[in-house]
Amino acid sequence: MRIAVIDLGTNTFHLLIAETAGNQPEVLYKTNVPVKLGEGRINDNIIIPAAFERGINCLETFSHTIAQYQVNEIRATATSAVRSAENGQDFVHAVKERAGINIETISGDEEAELIYQGVKLSGAITETSLIMDIGGGSVEFILCDPEKLIWKKSYNIGAARLMQQFFKSDPITDDEKNAILFHIQNQLADLFEICEKYHPEILIGSAGAFETFAELIIRKNNLKADINTAKTFAFNFDDYISTSIKLLNATHNERAEMPGMIPLRIDMIVIAVLLTNYVLGRCKINRLTLSTYDLKMGVLASMI
Template sequence: MSVHHPLHRRLALIDMGTNTFHLLIVELPEARHAQPVTLLRTKVGVRLGEGGISKGQIAPEPYARALHTLAGFKEEMELHQVTDVRATATSAMRVTSNGPELVKDIFEQTGIQVEVIAGDREAELICAGVRRAVPLGPEKHLIMDIGGGSVEFIIADESQIFWKQSFEIGAQRLLDKFFPDPSGVFPPEAVAAEKAYFQQVLAPLAAAVAEFRPVGMVGASGSFDSLADMHLGCLRAEADLPPSTDLPLESFHRSQQQLLSLPHEQRKALPGILPMRADMLVVAVVLIDYVLELTGLTHLRTSAYALKEGLLAEMLAS
């Protein structure tokens, strides 16, 4: 007599960021404490915030790209026989007038129900994801995630979050504000203007750093992955990223210097750069530099895990 085994639970985690949509498909083990097996890890540069986020709407082209990308994700999910889906959307869908309409269209066209999450919740999930990649230990670390729409800062150790805040100052917004024509070199006065803006907007971060005194910094997702790739001199595929990479301070400053002194075409040609990030990285390194100056931190690590791995961590714990 043949025994019929039920299909293993296969979970798809979708993180719809303002720049990048991520898809992670894992198979959940039957044993309680076994680790999930990754079946697919992929991302698509959707640039949902392009040409509209600063005006409070998703422009028609990115809107179409989002639907197209999710149709592709749905095919992957069917191919991998996914049984459960969790999809979250962040800043671009949070703050735009037509974000709810896109959620509705996605559901109608793919059957995927997208949950638009608040900045605070985003910060929590990022922290949970980073903890899976970087052993924080008992010491407080500053975790930073630069998205296209928002930037999250979290001060945490391995078991506790001491402070967290989401700021709507993501790379696409910074680009719109300080570098509207990114074909040339980012001028020194724009660097100064961007830093003056941070001094004003990031006052709560300065207060939290003074109070909790983190000892190290962990940078999650996009811009930090790119800086680690620049440090290593090669563009790593999503599936090849180790959970965490050390980023020496002098390497960061070298990359920063290159990004700030080259025009768009030459930035794009730098080893380790995704063309889509060539411009956003310019405003992002100024932000990272500002935070390094503010905190005096010298130890920088990158985490390839962020929001979607945080969702996974939560689901495994429940």
Template sequence: MPEQQNKPSAKRIAVMDLGTNTFHLLIAEGSAGDFKVIHHQTEAVKIGEGGINKGIIQQAAFTRGIKAMQDFKKHIDGAGATEVRAIATSALRSAANGNDFIAEVEAKAGIQIEIINGDQEAAFIYEGIKASGVLTNENALIIDIGGGSVEFIIGNNKEVLWKQSFEIGAARLMDKFHKTDPIPVISIKAMTAYLNQHLGPLFIAAMEYKPATLIGSSGAFESFAEVIDLEKGKPFDLKKIKAYEFDTDDLLDIIERLIKSTHAKRAATKGIIPVRVDMIVTASLLTIYIMQKVGLVNVSMSTYSLKEGVLAGMLG
């Protein structure tokens, strides 16, 4: 029958990860371990801009968010996705007008958004990292640096041993500590004291479970890897990479340079996408802080994260 021709042969699924800086849309089909990406789109919505620590979505960010969701809806319908999930995290969780945004998205784009808590977020991130194949039977500390929150998970390829979400994302840290560029030493010291104060439960868990490696979940870690490889003249295509192992010296070198850099220098660096140009400074500081505090020199990166974790659950 002719009307059957446009129907997707396999179950097609759309997952949206609505983060503080970036809204992601992933449309895929297949199985949890082996899915084919039909469409992947990233929009630098910056929903937390100007209001992340005030607990409000500013009007300009609100409008950008609605527009992105309307655009996502067109792609979802065009691809013929039959199951749709839109997951919202820290910024919408903590915004006083988060529910207004959710209602307007449903009215104008016909998409229902579900807000998840930090614990659910960490669980999805673990599933995404696991699906990328980067985990082994050794315990690893997974870190997912978002704009609003940071998730830490200690686990291996069999199970999660400990997980917690902290509202110390790169956008929140930038708003608090990175007011002058390059970031002054006094601000770095203040941020370190702040992290010492907030991350106690992580260090207790690390002492108990003794992770051997640090795995960065997408985000800033993708930028670290891309800058390193491009500077060495190597081709770099995120679409073809599930996992990446850092040379520790290369990673420490790029982190140090980013911390000391100016906005102009970062903006001119190939491999750093515009939405990350400023937030990568606090993300770099947080990364080196964790490496030193927990004593981890083996660092890997997975390009899979929350959306792939949600997708794996839906396809599985």
């Protein structure tokens, strides 16, 4: 059977097409498009007209690709930008009408569950772990061990939200950093409470910004790793920290020129660094790994 999974993220729309004969799904096609659905007014809970149109155009293209691959079943999930937008359901209806795709708007809890299932499939969970998925609209945290999911929660502190609210200078100022950290400290109180109890030993970054961190380090050190084919990537912690400090101190143009940086993340990576470093520090974690399997693979697993 052929399955298509569409993940409508706040920044990026993803399409994954897989053949599910046998135990392991075989990925036939995957792509992502930086639609930036949350551009401009995500904190006002509005999808602006230009982003609305970009989203529909992208899904019309996805629809053609799905037809070419003669897919049997499609599951399209929308996350933070659509679920929080006042015109989110208008977008869902417009997509159905123009692209013929039924979108399911999932809750933050469902999103966290699917991320967990995807990361689990990568084999990254080998001890008590904290999974972190940094989206444009929300950030999901999942506390787990190799046997089970212990705790999960989605927070509306995604990179696009924080960037639009706080990040106005180039490079980011100390005042802006402090405002962001103060904001997330208040939001994440229950996360730190649960981590005090279970002491996760490693932070597993789910795709997205963590793939960019990995790509920057791979290029800088001429490593042989390829995150396009790898399921996981273990960071050298000192390497990660020095890269993160460089990103925080760099200007927009300096970040743009870093080998491995993609245009979508030039500015949002700064927010991702602040979030990641704060969580590592507060939870006393000094090990970091990437799972390239995320929500999409969790949706695929749930369909198989």
